[in-house]
Amino acid sequence: MSNNTVARTPDEGTTCLYASKRCTNPRATKRNGQLHQFCETHRRKANFSQRQLDQKRHLQQELARLQQSSTPVSIPPQFANTPLDDNGELDLSDEEIELLLEMVSAQQQ
Numbered sequence: 001m002s003n004n005t006v007a008r009t010p011d012e013g014t015t016c017l018y019a020s021k022r023c024t025n026p027r028a029t030k031r032n033g034q035l036h037q038f039c040e041t042h043r044r045k046a047n048f049s050q051r052q053l054d055q056k057r058h059l060q061q062e063l064a065r066l067q068q069s070s071t072p073v074s075i076p077p078q079f080a081n082t083p084l085d086d087n088g089e090l091d092l093s094d095e096e097i098e099l100l101l102e103m104v105s106a107q108q109q
Contacts (some may be wrong), residue, residue, distance in 0.1 A: 018042040 016023035016039035025039035036043055092100070 015039075016042055 014026055016025045016027055016034065017037045018039070023039060023042060025041060025083045027038065028043050029033040030036055038046060
């Protein structure tokens with residue numbers, strides 16, 4: 001036996017090949033009669049984890065797409081030249097603040 005070959009027990013070809021810890025459960029059988037890599041328990045666990053990862057990836061891609069496609073907010077002309085005070089802050093009236101909040105909430109929807 002070469003140094004790269006791992007000694008296998010006779011039933012290792014039919015037992016679960018789950019990598020994190022040794023599992024002695026039999027490998028699940030595919031519809032075509034071949035063996036899956038994992039037992040039914042570890043297949044369910046792996047499939048569940050894969051679905052979660054796929055959902056997370058899909059949500060991240062959707063969020064990135066929405067951020068790229070968001071249209072810029074147009075500022076009404078009466079507020080376009082609102083001056084800044086000496087501290088670089090806007091001195092907004094209650095009406096201006098209310099309009100700004102409406103614009104922001106409309107963009108988020």
